[in-house]
Amino acid sequence: MTDVLYLAHDLSDAAVRRRVLMLKAGGARVTVAGFQRAGNMLADDPEVRIIVLGRTADARMGQRVAAVLSASVTLKRKLADVTRPDVILARNLEMLALAGRASNLFGGETPIVYECLDIHRLLLDNGSKGRMLRTAEGYxxxxxxxxxxxxxxxxxxxxxxxxRLDLPTLLLENKVLNLGGRLRTGQPRPAPPSAGEPWRIGWFGALRCRKSLQILTDFARQMEGKIEIVLRGRPAYSEFEDFDRLVREAPHVHFAGPYRNPEDLAEIYRNVHFTWAIDFFEEGLNSDWLLPNRLYEGSLYGAVPIALCSTETGRFLQRKSIGLTLKTAAPEELAAIFDEMNASEYSEFSQRMAMIDPSSWVSGPEESRALVQRLSGLYGSTQPSARPLQSPLQSGGTP
Structure with a gap:
């Protein structure tokens, strides 16, 4: 059995839990060492040992740097009785900073994999801060x-x-995990609203984009009950002036709290007609390049994705000839579209979605085993070339 030490930046991150579930399904034994913020998504999993390295906070880079420095001092004691892993998986730059130290504690030969699912805006800064962080990443x-x-x-x-890194890359999309065939992925798909009922747009997951919230609340107010906005997930309160008040005072906007991924996905997405797959959090940079979790989750259950045509998400939808792509996502543009939206047009959107192979949205046991096999094969291998790999994990090929 492959032993994986997963260094996690945030134990409350649903994506961390998803990766752990995937590793376990692939046959790995997983130990997670990470920082705590808003809770621990893995607390109810008796098969995974959790080692808390400290506490960190959203949007406080200085505090996180201090926490990493503190953790590096105590890492030897924290990992003292951990079995020597076959591979160390480090989520984000702050955990990559600890990975070399962890590898040395186990003799210095344990391979390190850098898991980077977002490119922080400071890494893209053209000034001294950006150069410093890119140099740190390379080091x-x-x-x-x-x-x-x-x-x-x-x-x-x-x-x-x-x-500054010169390494192979493995593309592993944010697909929905279907382990053991337990996901309810078939019918029914969302039906058009009955006469007098609103179109419902769901914005689910990590809610961190002030601009999206402003657009959606302005749009809902302008449509006077023809549109309902449903928010679910974990708000990044540090990014909003007062998230709870803004939502409470916005007409036809509702926050329904957190959910479990993948257990609750069918219920929450089948209760909306559209998925808001737009993000302005790091506009022009990371937000333009990402393929978000909600794209795969909503599409799997038939909620039509809404994206900007100028982004990677929009290009993804255009290649598949599905979804609703916008030029600006301004409330006026949305209002013009939804003023004309009818059951026939929505059914056409839905039919095109239904024609897409579910493997575009779902990752199963085969992909999990392939991932663990790829990771376990790193031990003892020579330094690989910088040519990106063609991943066997891409069901149906790269989008």
Missing amino acids: FGRNASLILTSSPAFIENYFEKRS
Whole structure:
């Protein structure tokens, strides 16, 4: 059995839990060492040992740097009785900074994989801060064997052009995990609203984009009950002036709290007609390049995705001839579209979605085994070339 030490930046991140579930399904034994923020998504899993390295906070880079420095001092004690892993998976730059130290504690030969599912805006800064962080990334990743990332645009726009790392890349999209065939992926799909009922747009997941919230609340107010906005997930409160008040005071906008992924996906997405797959959090940079979780989740259950045509998400939808792509996502543009939206047009959207092979949205046991096999094969291998790999994990090929 492959032993994986997963260094996690945030134990409350649903994507961390999803990766752990995937590793376990692939046959790995997983130990997670990470920082705590809003809770621990893995607390109810008796098969996974959790080692808390400290506490960190959203949008506080200085505090996180201090926490990493503190954790590096205590890491030997924290990992003292951990079995020597076959591979160390480091999520984000802050955990990559600890990965080399962890590898040395186990003799210095344990391969390191850098999991990077977002490119922080400071890494793209053209000034001294950006150069310093890219230099740090290159330094801490100098002995890594592989980069694991979730969008081809990250590879094309950052790792091939700006990063100081010269490593192979493995593309592992943010697909929905279907382990053991337990996901309810068939019918029914969302039906058009009955006469007098609103179109419902769901914005689910990590809610961190002030501009999206402003657009959606303005749009809902302008449509006077013809549109309902449903929010679910984990708000990044540090990014909003007062998230709870803004939502409470916005007409036809509702926050329905957190959910479990993948257990609750069928219920929440089948209760909306459209998925808001737009993000302005790092507009022109990471937000333009990512392929978000909600794209795969909503599409799997028939909620029509809404994206900007100028982004990687929009191009993804255009290649598949599905979804609703916008030029600006301004409330006026949305109002013009939804003023004309009818059951016939929506049914056409829905039918095109239904024609897409579910493997575009779902990752199963085969992909999990392939991932663990790829990771376990790194031990003892020579330093690989910088040519990006063609991943066997891409069901149906790269989008």
